[in-house]
Amino acid sequence: MGSGTGNAIVKYSWKKLKKHACYFIYYKKKFEKLKEQFDLLKAITDDTQQKVEISKRNNEIISDEVNLWLKKVIELEEKFNNIKNNFDRIVENEKYCIPSLIFRYKVGREATRKKDKTLKLLDQSKFQSFSHTLDPSAVNHPSNIDFVSFGATKEAMQKVIDALNDDKVNLIGIYGMGGVGKTTLMEEISRKMKETETFDMVIDVVVSQNPNIAQIQRDIADVLGMRESSNKMLATRLKQVKKVLIMLDDVWARLELVKEVGIPYQEHKGCKVILTSRKAETCNVMEADVSVEVATLSKEDSWQLF
C-alpha cells in the first residue's frame, strides 16, 4: 500500500471519528436544534390540519401532496418522540451521575439525521395545491363521498336496515375480516340514520380490542349532554329517548351492555344496538338477534372500488 493511500485512509477515518465524537459531545446542542425546527414543523402541521378540516367540511378533496406530507410528519413525530425520550433519560441519569454514553451518542446521531428530514418537510410545507372542489354533481349528492356502495356492502347494508326496521330485533351484529369495510359501513349507516331521522338520536362509539367501559360510558354521556356517566344514570336517560341507536364499532369480546355499561336495549324497545366485530363468534356471545356478514370483495367489487 502506498503512503498516499495510507494517508487518505487516516484522513478519512479521522474525519469519520470526528463526526461520531461530535454526536457524542454535542448531543444536547443537536437535540435542541432539532427541537426548535420540529416545534416549528408541528405548529405548521396544526395549521395545516385545521385547514384540512375546513376544506373537508366544504366538501373539498385534499391534494395527495398534503396527505402525503401529513403522513410523513406523523412518521417523523414518532421518531422525534423516541429521541426526546432518550434525551430525557440522559438528563435524568445525569442527575444521579449515571453515565449514559450510548444514549448520548444515539441522541446526537439521530438528532442530526432527523434535523435534515425536518428541514425538508418544512421546505415542502408551501404546498403547490392544497385542495380542490369536487365535481358539482357530487357535492349535491347527499351520500358520504368516501362510501362506495358495491355488491358485498350493499347486501350487508340492506340486511342491517331491514333488521333495524324489525320490531323484534334490538341487537344487530356485523362481522367480517379486518379491512373488509365494517367501519365504513357503520359510518354510512350512521349518516343515513341521522339524515332520515329514523332515530331521535344516533350514538357512535368505538370500542376497540381493549375496551374501557368508563370511556364508552363517557362517549355515550357526551352525546346525551350528561356529566355523570354511571350505568344507572345512562340507562335512566336512554330510556327517556323514544328511539335511540347505539353503534359500537370494533368489539372483540363480550361486553355487559345492560349491567355494566347501562344500555337498556332489552327493556327499552326503542333502544337498538349495532355492533361490529372481526369474529362471527362475538355476535354469538353478545347474543345478537341478527348477524350480518360483510363478505370479502369479489373481483367485480374490487374493480368498482378501485
Ligand SMILES: Nc1ncnc2c1ncn2[C@@H]1O[C@H](COP(=O)(O)OP(=O)(O)OP(=O)(O)O)[C@@H](O)[C@H]1O
Ligand atoms: N364501501 C366502501 N367504500 C369505500 N371505501 C371502502 C368501502 N369499504 C371499505 N373501504 C375502504 O377500505 C378500508 C378498510 O375499511 P374499514 O376500515 O371500514 O374496514 P374494517 O372492516 O372496519 O376493518 P377492521 O376490522 O380493521 O376495523 C378503508 O380505507 C375504507 O376507506
Ligand SMILES: [Mg+2]
Ligand atoms: Mg373497523
